[in-house]
Amino acid sequence: MSRLFKEQGVGIVQMTYNTRNLVGSGCYESRDDGLSDFGHEVVAEMNRVGMLCDLSHVGAQTSRDVILASKKPVAYSHCLPAGLKAHPRNKSDEQLRFMAEHDGFVGVTMFPPFLAAGNDATIDDYVAAIDYIVNLVGEERVGFGTDFTMGYGAKFFEYLNRDKGYARQLTEIWDVKFPDGLGSIADFPNLTAAMERAGWSETKIRRIMGENWLKLLEAVW
């Protein structure tokens, strides 16, 4: 099955999306007893065909199990640190360190509801969040993970915000406003400028802007 998806171009798969699925539990599920037996087979097959296991929306125990089960690096492709704001979708220092200790990768999102300032967050708040994670895992394991969802309307977000697309509502997140000067991937030059403002070296900027991602995907794919 994984092979078929891979042939169709799917190179990254979220192991669970917020709730329980056949593989494990999501970050909004009440209980998480980890990767299912079937999930272990899925990880092995994704390793074999070269697909990246993404743990952004995955529960803590399932994340841990995938990190341990995978023979290739895995990632939180888009997350923020719980150290800056407590939220079920954010990752604790311990989780971020565990990811790094097992050769994993952290993509950092600027999704405002997961930042302390919420919809008032600025582009500099985002850069500070990246730095928070760099301080934990090093500048060679970090990249962007925008969480931009471009070209979708209210119906799509209603679908995303319900378990299985139609069951219980999962969050109160409806109104999302990305930081000024960071509304789409066309605005990335503003991000480079913010990194320069933060005093980052060119090497660090290049790594976070994309070099680290390319290295990761080369290793996994």
Add this chain to the structure above:
Amino acid sequence: MSRLFKEQGVGIVQMTYNTRNLVGSGCYESRDDGLSDFGHEVVAEMNRVGMLCDLSHVGAQTSRDVILASKKPVAYSHCLPAGLKAHPRNKSDEQLRFMAEHDGFVGVTMFPPFLAAGNDATIDDYVAAIDYIVNLVGEERVGFGTDFTMGYGAKFFEYLNRDKGYARQLTEIWDVKFPDGLGSIADFPNLTAAMERAGWSETKIRRIMGENWLKLLEAVW
């Protein structure tokens, strides 16, 4: 969703089949952390439309959660006691009592791999297994649950014996021989005779033969 199935005539649903699904964990799954949040919604909806929750192939913790969550009686529709043979598919005395204490029902299967004598089991072994359960839960909560799978070939059993129909093999059960004189539902008169041989009263025989089932389904449907 449940309403749609109910309208199509589905009155009993196995909450999980042997392994993990969106609702909970099965009896062959390594870990069972119980009913998922979605599963709680499924039980509520099945209660509402009048579908029986069946826990025969369900893991211990998920079974417990469903028994506690359901506002209507639930059932092990076809099982055997672990007290007569230790097996992941068999139910412990504690589980059987817990079912009875919560107004539940136990259908007893004569599936030979779950009986101590295996394929050598006789029709009298089956009646003894029913009595074992009657002694635990009383004669008003017990019925047949044959587990006859008639008219299917090897391909179907290969499907049943793999997680999701195609993943890992779950059991070594391939060769199944039902007791002599008990090969299909056409043989039920032999079962009545065996019950009489065991010295059962007519009331008890009538209850186990079907009256208890009818009472249960009336209450749930």
